[in-house]
Amino acid sequence: xxxxxxxxxxxxxxxxxxxALTVLALLSIIFYFATNAQxxxxxxxxxxxxxxxxxxxxxxxxxxxxxxDGSYSxxxxxxxxxxxxxxxxxxxxxxxxILGVIVGVARLSNNYLIAxxxxxxxxxxxxxxxxxxxxxxxxxxxxxxxxxxxxINFYDVSFLTIKGWYIPKFxxxxxxxxxxxxxxxxxxxxxxxxxxxxxxxxxxxILPTFTLSLGILILIxxxxxxxxxxxxxxxxxxxxxxxxxxxxxxxxxxIIPELIALALALSxxxxxxxxENVRAGVMGVGKGQKEAAASIGLNKNQILKxxxxxxxxxxxxxxxxNQYLNLTKNSSLAAAIAYPDMVLVFAKTAxxxxxxxxxxxxxxxxxxxxxxxxxxxFMNWYNKKMAIKEK
Amino acid sequence: MILTNLKPTKxxxxxFLPLGSIxxxxxxxxxxxxxxxxxxxxxxxxxxxxYFFPLLIGYIGLYLxxxxxxxxxFLDKLNKNINSSNFNAFLxxxxxxIIIKAISPLMNWLILEANFxxxxxxxCTGNGACWVFIKVWFNRLMYGLYPDVEQWRVNSAFILLFVxxxxxxxxxxxIKKYFIIFLLFIYPFIGIKLLSGGSFGLVYVxxxxxxxxxxxxxxxxxxxxxxxxxxxxxxxxxxxSLPAIRYISIGFIxxxxxxxxxxxxxxxxxxxxxxxxxxxxxxxxIRVLIAITLFEAAYMAEVVRGxxxxxxxxxxxAAKSLGMGYWRMNVLIILPQALKLVIPxxxxxxxxxxxxxxxxxxxxLMELAGMIGLAKTNPNWLGMAMEGYVFAGLVFWVxxxxxxxxxxxxxxxxxxxx
Numbered sequence: 001x002x003x004x005x006x007x008x009x010x011x012x013x014x015x016x017x018x019x020a021l022t023v024l025a026l027l028s029i030i031f032y033f034a035t036n037a038q039x040x041x042x043x044x045x046x047x048x049x050x051x052x053x054x055x056x057x058x059x060x061x062x063x064x065x066x067x068x069d070g071s072y073s074x075x076x077x078x079x080x081x082x083x084x085x086x087x088x089x090x091x092x093x094x095x096x097x098i099l100g101v102i103v104g105v106a107r108l109s110n111n112y113l114i115a116x117x118x119x120x121x122x123x124x125x126x127x128x129x130x131x132x133x134x135x136x137x138x139x140x141x142x143x144x145x146x147x148x149x150x151x152i153n154f155y156d157v158s159f160l161t162i163k164g165w166y167i168p169k170f171x172x173x174x175x176x177x178x179x180x181x182x183x184x185x186x187x188x189x190x191x192x193x194x195x196x197x198x199x200x201x202x203x204x205x206i207l208p209t210f211t212l213s214l215g216i217l218i219l220i221x222x223x224x225x226x227x228x229x230x231x232x233x234x235x236x237x238x239x240x241x242x243x244x245x246x247x248x249x250x251x252x253x254x255i256i257p258e259l260i261a262l263a264l265a266l267s268x269x270x271x272x273x274x275x276e277n278v279r280a281g282v283m284g285v286g287k288g289q290k291e292a293a294a295s296i297g298l299n300k301n302q303i304l305k306x307x308x309x310x311x312x313x314x315x316x317x318x319x320x321x322n323q324y325l326n327l328t329k330n331s332s333l334a335a336a337i338a339y340p341d342m343v344l345v346f347a348k349t350a351x352x353x354x355x356x357x358x359x360x361x362x363x364x365x366x367x368x369x370x371x372x373x374x375x376x377x378f379m380n381w382y383n384k385k386m387a388i389k390e391k
Numbered sequence: 392m393i394l395t396n397l398k399p400t401k402x403x404x405x406x407f408l409p410l411g412s413i414x415x416x417x418x419x420x421x422x423x424x425x426x427x428x429x430x431x432x433x434x435x436x437x438x439x440x441x442y443f444f445p446l447l448i449g450y451i452g453l454y455l456x457x458x459x460x461x462x463x464x465f466l467d468k469l470n471k472n473i474n475s476s477n478f479n480a481f482l483x484x485x486x487x488x489i490i491i492k493a494i495s496p497l498m499n500w501l502i503l504e505a506n507f508x509x510x511x512x513x514x515c516t517g518n519g520a521c522w523v524f525i526k527v528w529f530n531r532l533m534y535g536l537y538p539d540v541e542q543w544r545v546n547s548a549f550i551l552l553f554v555x556x557x558x559x560x561x562x563x564x565x566i567k568k569y570f571i572i573f574l575l576f577i578y579p580f581i582g583i584k585l586l587s588g589g590s591f592g593l594v595y596v597x598x599x600x601x602x603x604x605x606x607x608x609x610x611x612x613x614x615x616x617x618x619x620x621x622x623x624x625x626x627x628x629x630x631x632s633l634p635a636i637r638y639i640s641i642g643f644i645x646x647x648x649x650x651x652x653x654x655x656x657x658x659x660x661x662x663x664x665x666x667x668x669x670x671x672x673x674x675x676x677i678r679v680l681i682a683i684t685l686f687e688a689a690y691m692a693e694v695v696r697g698x699x700x701x702x703x704x705x706x707x708x709a710a711k712s713l714g715m716g717y718w719r720m721n722v723l724i725i726l727p728q729a730l731k732l733v734i735p736x737x738x739x740x741x742x743x744x745x746x747x748x749x750x751x752x753x754x755x756l757m758e759l760a761g762m763i764g765l766a767k768t769n770p771n772w773l774g775m776a777m778e779g780y781v782f783a784g785l786v787f788w789v790x791x792x793x794x795x796x797x798x799x800x801x802x803x804x805x806x807x808x809x
Binding site: 015018019020022023026033036037039040041043109110111112113114117123124126127128129130131132133135136139140141143144329330332333335336343347348351357358361364365368369371372373 | 471472473475479482483486487632633634635636639645646648649650651653654657658661662665666667668669746747748749750752753760763764767776777780781783784787788791792795
């Protein structure tokens with residue numbers, strides 16, 4: 001009895017020692033770094049703090065979604081960078097998903113040429129470092145575009161030039177009403193689908209949900225145009241001569257080449273990984289599943305929609321979300337080609353001006369970290385929801 | 392009646408096959424002549440129609456030769472692989488025509504109209520690529536700013552490495568052990584000494600001068616060497632039963648995995664010196680190397696953890712019942728099996744590491760991509776970005792493709808063994 005107790009205590013102590021040592025080591029490293037940092041900052045006459053965020057930034061940002069110039073604060077500059085990061089990530093995710101699904105499905109094609117083309121697409125773009133692809137698009141491919149006066153003309157509506165891609169500007173009147181009507185449409189579609197599901201499960205009635213949803217989504221925003229005074233017109237880009245040899249486009253929206261290069265490279269690179277996920281997902285659904293579905297009389301579309309896709313998506317979605325996260329993190333490579341994302345605006349320009357390395361790098365890292373962690377929390381929740389519930 | 396007559400079937404093969412073949416051949420001839428001889432034989436048609444004419448003709452031709460079970464081996468194979476339906480036939484034609492159309496300008500740019508001879512930009516007269524740029528800068532692209540007369544040191548360090556690795560593959564297992572120990576624990580010091588110099592009569596070369604492709608290899612080699620053991624320790628830590636160690640490991644892994652490498656590099660280059668006592672200085676290359684190592688170690692840890700989780704519990708219990716302690720159990724029983732399970736994952740992590748190395752240019756270290764950035768901004772060589780990045784892309788592609796192929800083969804080999 002006594003021996004056993006001793007043994008247990010012994011084990012507890014044995015467990016405690018390495019833990020205590022690790023914690024102690026970690027704390028002393030942190031303490032050591034903190035003291036050094038304090039001394040170093042004292043020597044340079046700066047003190048730790050985030051007060052600089054409200055100081056005037058006094059630098060300009062080439063591309064921003066919200067109003068910004070030198071008179072705004074560093075905090076606002078951070079926000080501009082963050083929004084630019086989000087913008088390029090969303091564009092990248094959108095394009096990468098479309099391209100990735102197409103390539104992934106093409107790799108499964110029974111057409112030898114299509115399958116091979118898709119395979120080589122994946123092999124080529126996956127095995128070249130992303131930064132080189134960004135450089136290629138930005139420094140080589142987009143620099144080969146014509147100057148504004150010889151722009152590549154898309155039906156006089158949009159123009160592709162070396163200075164960027166000019167597209168028409170949307171001029172809204174009562175844009176908020178339009179947004180509300182869209183929101184209302186989505187909510188009604190949601191309730192319609194819930195109602196249809198209930199009808200199907202309780203009464204066995206099948207409503208034409210898809211057609212109805214589409215109708216609602218088109219009709220309600222359309223009504224807002226007709227009845228509620230929403231209107232939309234376009235400002236087309238126009239060529240304007242600045243000086244004898246210098247031209248530019250005005251009135252439209254200019255998409256800067258940095259954004260194009262970054263979005264292209266990010267989506268083409270990430271699409272290869274998404275394609276592999278899609279392929280693995282579709283191949284992961286057993287042949288028996290399709291045969292069983294066919295034998296109970298489902299047609300080809302129904303098999304795809306009701307049997308293959310739900311199972312394939314369960315395999316596809318987790319690694320694909322991971323790729324979305326990677327794409328968002330990779331968008332920080334923007335700093336290499338001067339697209340004003342969070343890293344460039346904040347961790348480079350603002351850092352250079354203020355010299356507050358610790359605060360700025362920590363804020364940048366924490367932002368990415370919180371983004372990653374929130375997505376992984378969402379993923380864990382989603383995985384639990386989607387996991388096969390075994391009885 | 393007409394429709395059933397038009398349907399290509401086996402009994403009418405003698406009509407449909409020659410007719411269809413002629414259509415297809417004509418379509419390809421049209422595209423080929425158009426591309427390579429610059430002659431539009433359908434020029435009499437309206438422009439749009441002339442442009443899509445081969446597609447149309449080829450499509451009809453492929454429809455006519457789509458005869459099921461024709462009994463002709465080649466035709467059946469063709470139909471099955473590229474011509475199984477209207478949609479497939481269309482896509483096949485489209486892909487083939489695009490390849491034919493793209494090959495000619497691509498070959499012109501890459502080889503036929505490219506310039507290989509010469510020593511300055513003025514020698515590039517053709518419309519194609521100016522490979523003179525790569526030729527002139529080749530030395531810099533490989534060795535960075537490393538002094539020309541000392542470059543034999545870089546070469547010999549790498550040759551020594553390859554010879555050692557090569558020999559280690561072929562010697563009997565008894566001696567192999569010593570070779571591996573030598574490679575892991577002694578060679579790195581020899582290599583570093585050889586590269587940096589400063590003693591044994593070698594001139595000191597500061598790390599700022601290191602660069603080019605050799606720097607890519609140096610960084611990859613060291614990061615691979617160190618990230619692996621750290622990753623294994625982190626993975627064990629994450630699965631540890633001791634809460635403090637587990638949470639520290641989790642925090643460490645998730646911290647690195649949650650941030651982009653570029654911010655980690657900035658941290659190493661800009662923020663880390665603030666944490667050191669005044670006056671101490673750690674070389675930038677070493678700081679960056681540590682940052683990359685820790686970053687990749689976190690990814691490695693997750694891969695290894697996958698292997699640890701995949702092992703059945705019985706392995707742990709059996710090891711414990713033999714009276715093995717924690718370390719003996721892990722080193723002798725668990726890790727050998729777990730690591731073997733995740734070799735493909737490890738290879739992928741290493742591949743990602745190699746692909747990440749060009750990023751170091753953001754903190755001013757010039758490996759291949761960085762050197763090209765430097766070379767293309769040289770006033771004598773402006774406008775050479777395309778050549779430079781195509782070359783760098785090709786070099787990296789060869790390295791990464793070889794690695795990924797190797798890991799795929801390894802995966803296949805290991806899966807058959809089990």
